[in-house]
Amino acid sequence: MLRRLHGLPGVVLALGLTVVAVTGAVLSLQPALDRATAPMVPAGTSVAGLAAQVAARHPGISAIRQRPDGSLTVAFDDGDARGVERVDPATGTGLGPYQVSETTRVITSLHRSFLAGDAGRAAAGLGALAMLALSVSGTLLLARRLGGAGALLRPIRGTPAQRWHGELGRLAVAGLVLSSLTGLWMSAGTFGFIPEAQGITSPVTASGGAPAPVGTLAALRSAPLAELRELSFPDPADPTDVFTLRTAAGETRIDAATGAALAFAPATTLEQINDLVRTLHTGRGAWLLGLLLGLASAAVPVLGATGIMLWARRRAARPRVAANAPARGADTVILVGSEGNSTWGFAGTLHAALTAAGHRVHIAAMNDVGTAHLAADRLLILTATYGEGYAPASAKSFLSRLARLPGRLPGRPPVAVLGFGDRNFPHFCRFAQEVADALETKGCPRLLPMKRVDRRSSQEFAQWGQDLGAVLGHDLTLSHVAEPPKTVPLMLAGRELYGEAVGTPVAILRFEAPRDPRTGAPGRLPSFEAGDLVGIVPPGDTMPRFYSLASSTRDGVLEICVRLREGGLCSTFLHALAPGGAINAFIRENPAFRPTEGRTPLILIGAGAGIGPLAGFVRANAAGRPMHLYWGGRSAASDFLYEHELAQHLAERRLTSLKTAFSRDVEGGAYVQDRIAADAPRLRELLKQGAQILVCGGRDMAEAVTRALEPVVRPLGLDLATLKSCGRYVEDVY
Ligand SMILES: Cc1cc2nc3c(=O)[nH]c(=O)nc-3n(C[C@H](O)[C@H](O)[C@H](O)COP(=O)(O)O)c2cc1C
Structure with missing residues (x-):
């Protein structure tokens, strides 16, 4: 809403x-x-004083006005000359015509x-x-x-x-x-x-005597010029006419012969509000x-x-669903939690099948959950899981919105939750489980037990459809063919191989966009930042594998670090790729894993191929922001990735300090977490300056780093959960 x-x-x-x-x-x-150019009104000057000075120059004066910027203008009609003139408040001399530029x-x-x-x-x-x-x-x-x-x-x-x-x-x-x-x-x-302000409404009777010189009128002599808004002069042809003086305090009518105040109307509250609003x-x-x-x-x-x-x-990212029924009046509501849109595809298939079976089905993002959705006969939730078991983009605010709904209420619809995830992640479909638990706490009965779909399996989805059909009392055939992501071709331009001698082959691979076959002009890379993900679909498979990017579009190449995994389809393919060989790839933004804006220090921690995005952040640090890199490998002689580039960055102050740990080196093999524990005082100092910590690499390394960091941050009254919640501790872990 x-x-x-x-x-x-x-x-x-x-x-x-x-x-x-x-x-x-x-x-x-x-x-x-105006303030810089307008002459100041001298303290102690009265309205009468200025009026007398100006009237001596302009016998046909009709009004003196103080403008909001403090400048004074006079309106006159002297017969031969008429107009509006700016005047010096100290002397009454003319400063030229008052005009607003075109x-x-x-x-x-x-x-x-x-x-x-x-x-x-x-x-x-x-x-x-x-x-x-x-x-x-x-x-x-x-x-x-x-x-x-x-x-x-x-x-x-x-x-x-x-x-x-x-x-x-x-x-x-x-x-x-x-x-x-x-x-x-x-x-x-x-x-x-x-x-509008009414001012003085009752008739005022003037004495009718011969007008006295304006400078002698008592009521004007006692009015400070600084408080003047406007003074209107009486019509010289009408002996019964009077002066009208307006100040912030109100409106006064003054007898032109005696100088007495004949009537006064104080400024109303409404006028004061109007003045304040205008200011x-x-x-x-x-x-x-x-x-x-x-x-x-x-x-x-x-x-x-x-x-x-x-x-x-957001519009381009959200898939269109044909014949979406309005939320009010729908018997079935499907809520979708997705980051990369594939879950929307499954949800669309479900929507179409239920609609064909005669249901009125409304589909929406989980972030949009509202009371109308909870009035349906049943609620079906399809959601992916991301990061460390977190919510995907379109479901980020679902749990907090649900929590804001009043406690356990009767009349909640029965719910079926279907999780989409990947068994290779330690928190397989954890967010879907969290959603199912939260709905149960809210008192929503279970339509079906929570189910998990591994790596977009069409079979598991179809099976769940049969279970759903059984409780709905009709057949439900869900045949979904996952739409392959839109990829662009890239060509391998260069590769460096490390770590073979220590049994962890890691390749730094640099890709370029292919040249235009007709003109030979260089191709354009898609847009990405270091830390984003590139999805690569290996030949003979439909499932993309994701790698963290070590470069940004500005570097002119797409660079990744790939560790060869035993039996790994994609890493084997990439390690075997010769220069000039092509891949099909697409970019997945990863805005959660980016350095914060500003110049506060960054503490970069990684191991193995996890150095990729961290090296990318350092490379982009032309401004010399303090960056401290802790990195662990196996052997300085074999798998010290980016060794020469990092030395260059240290010399150029793109990198402030580098601490490495090599686990297989003879002289005191150590891990990156050992370097962190040993550097506790310095890290505390950096954290006091507001430093952000970015961790990239394998899950075991990340867990060891967390264990090493907890005692570092505790004396500061901090913990990693707090740092995480405000974006000062971010991870890209696989
Ligand atoms: C960066 C990243 C992190 C992921 N983290 C998890 C995870 O922690 N647990 C899990 O079960 N699946 C995880 N997955 C797998 C996705 O949940 C799964 O591919 C899902 O089908 C994606 O759906 P979507 O395209 O609608 O976002 C992750 C995928 C990516 C790309």
Whole structure:
């Protein structure tokens, strides 16, 4: 619901909101410029003093006005000359005609009405309302993603677009909420929804005597010039007319002959609110606030562009399901947890089969779970598992949303959970199990026991379909042919082999995009960062194997470190590949395994082929951010991967320190965890500076590293779970 409120409306309104925001940002510079150029009102000067000085030059003076930036202007009609002039508040001398530049006029009009009169004014008002809704819904979405309102300031991980959108959004949100609320109020005032100030309504009777010189009028002599808003002069042809003096305190009518105050109407609360709103919106009279609001507005185009990118990606990633029934009124709801989309394919097959059997079936992402889904007759959940047994992207917020629903309630639908995973991972379908347990705790009866599908097995899926059909009382044939991922061809450009002498052959393989066969022009690599995954489908198989990337697109090659596994189909294929040989590959982003932004130190820990992405992070560190690498191999002579490149990085300060451990070396064989334990004081110092730890390699190594790190972080009052939850301890483990 929140995403629906934020996503599509944001995309549709991006252009209009950008116009309002950019023009607002330009206008916000005006108060600061005015303040720099407007002469100051000297303390102790009275309204009468200035009025007398100006009236001596302009007999036809009709009004003196103090503008919000503090400058003073005079309106006059002297017969031969008329107009509005800026005046020096100290001497009353003229400073030239007052005029708003054509550019400012156009920008103001664009800002207020898109140059389209009343319809445009209404659109700008609705724009303010939309900006308010987008700011609030965006903040709630970010809080949800980071783990609650208390986590709103945590580092944001993800793709560059996600990070820019989140970082800029949270920096600008206060300014945008203030600008849109005050803009809404002013817009409501324009359309008469907020009553105008009435001022003095009862008739005022002037003495009718001959007008006295303005400088002698008592009520004007006692009014400080600094408080003046506007002084209107009486019509010289009408002896009963009076002066009208407006200040922040209210409105006073003054007798032109006696100088007495004839009537006074204090400013109402509504007028004071209107004044405050105007100041808060325009920054006039509060130039610094104006600049801050301007900066917040300047973020809007970037928020719009990154928002459109995120929306388009999410849309492209979500498979379309034909004839999806509305959630309300559906008898069966299918919720999907997927990262790489293959589970959506299975869910689509299930949706089609149930629909064909006469059910009204609604399908949605697990992240979108809501009360409407729980009103169905049955709930079917299909979810993958990722990382260390965690939720995939489309199910990240499912458990927290479920937990927010009130405790055990009657009337929950019966549930069947089907987990998709890979038996090679130690936490096979763990997330699916967690979901099944959480639903049981919530009081949802079991429609079927939880089942697991290993490596997208069509047979296991079909079997589950039969079980489901049996409880539904009809046949259910689920024949699903998994759609192969869309791959691109890449060619092996170079290889280096290490570790043969110590029984762990590891190859560094560098791939390039094939040249255009007609023109011979170099091909384009897909877009990726070090730490992302490349999926490679070995010949004769449909299941991709994933390898962590040691390079980014900017390096011009796709680089991976592959350890040869006994009987491993893909690693055997890759080790046998000769230069010029081709692979079919696709990129899977891995935004969870990236260095945080900024210059806080990084502690990189790995063993064996796990050095790949870590070497990639170091290579990209042209800015010389502190990076400390701990790496373990078997023998310095045989499998010291990237040895020369790392020495070069140390010399160039891309790498701050390197600690290696070789388990088979004669002089005191050691593992990477031994180096960590020995370096505890230094690591503590780095963690105190906010360091992030990135671990890459085999599962046993990662577990040993955790055991070594716990006693390192404990004296700091920290633990690895806390560091993990705020993105300061991330792993890429296989
Ligand atoms: C990086 C990565 C980590 C994975 N981690 C696990 C895991 O911990 N447990 C598991 O059972 N499956 C794991 N898998 C396997 C996926 O859950 C499985 O391939 C699933 O079918 C993917 O579904 P999807 O394409 O809809 O995301 C992992 C796959 C990848 C690529």
